Amino acid sequence: MSATDSFRVYLDHAATTPVRSEVSERVFDVMNRFFGNASSIYTEGQEAKRLLEESRDQVASVFNANGSEIYFTSGGTESDNWAIKGVALRNIGKKNHIITSAIEHHAVLHTCKSLEKLGFRITYLPVDPEGLVQPADLESALDEDTCLVSIMTANNEIGTIQPIKKLAEIARSHGVLFHTDAVQAAGVIPLDVRDLGVDLMSVSGHKIYAPKGVGALYIRKGVRLDNLFDGGAQEYNKRAGTENLPYIAGLAKALTLANTEMAETSERITVIRDRLIRSVLSEIPHVRLNGHPTQRLPGNANFSFEFIEGESLLLLLDHYGFSCSSGSACTSGSLDPSHVLLAIGLPHEIAHGSLRISIGRDNTEKDVLRIVPVLGKIAERLRAMSPLYDDYTKCLGSNETPCERCGQQNH
């Protein structure tokens, strides 16, 4: 377990991705050649406008949407805020109920919390131990006051992919709009808005090898929602602010590349992920996999290491050259571990010991699997100094079940 200064394996692609060279070249090219304001009527402006509409069409074609249904934003957070607040404010005083899930990204959860202050009633649907929303739960939560259902396509922590088509169909059958936060899924798994039947869909650039600060919201033709930003007439009067053309062109480039390469990339990364999961579970004791065994994002592996706290694990992994993330309280900046891990039923102490490895297109199988022996040694080292592991090993010698000292069952 020796570290060199240069050896690094980046395994946190669910947090952000490096910008692809094809994308950064495109961004710089547009930045250098097309500085005009797309709202201006002279040549520079009209060239920018043409490029803007080309980019819109490119993004639309990836999701089988029409160009007029794609609106560029500053990223996933803005798209989520716009979709939810936009529909809510459109319906305020008429329909004041929104349904979402307990495992959404904070961009959705905190938006819903802020709407609660305006008098909206929010239902947070539970998920099963593998992170799936049950269609029957959605069915029974819908009522005549519901104006919106917002369920993420795939979870950022545990990678579970929701049955969006089924959920959207239930919402539609009640005449209720359906939004999905597809920030983790867009460019990674096939998304056809017509087939899925969604009304609104959030997309982000920096999860798919485009720069930070750009995203899009799909708004199905005919869906009415209030604007989040007021000002000029950009984005067909729906999203004011001079368009960030270089990044928009970069987003279109990144999505087009991702879509073209999707089948090959997804297959290759899934193989690596499954080998990683098998290796970790078979070679390191007291580890469990979080999330769904098969209905999960190709690059996502999320484990809980018992008797270990996640931040310590991350610091040691970083020392040995691996960049990962954890749902422990200490890495979230709050006192509670990840709301996602608690929602799938993990006890606090197990949630504190979680590790998310998210594999990207630049990772080789060899590099990813190099983490396994390192993880094994780190787990051993941290357990050796963990009073919880002490209690566990001492209890192994006794017959107390369930154990009151260490809280563990079945040992």
Added chain:
Amino acid sequence: MLYSDKVMDHFMNPRNVGEITDATATGTVGNAKCGDIMKVYLKIENDRILDAKFKTFGCGSAIATSSMATEMIIGKTLDEALSLTNKAVAEALDGLPPIKMHCSLLAEQAVKAALKEYFENNGGIPEDKQEYFEVLQEDEHSV
């Protein structure tokens, strides 16, 4: 970097990890639910701490403050050990990020919990030392 070089040094190479099998007193504070537990073992003779060891489940700063706190009390008299504060531990580590200050209280509380056990097994806590143990009533997460 989130942590100072000194915190990283004590996290990567923690001093005094382990148990003292014939410990004079032990103290355990924190709980797994909150993500940190520290257990400290003290060997005390003639009102002096001859040795201290710890086991900690927690984040980088919890482990580093455990290491530093035990370093700071080894060889000290009980009175000196009683005056150890979480602030002094944090300062000895060249500071902690604000959201991590509660971890340093964990270390102070663990030492105090062990000293409390020692006094209670040896005739009770002297009246003039009661104030040192008030910290055990504090919620570490309010710091």
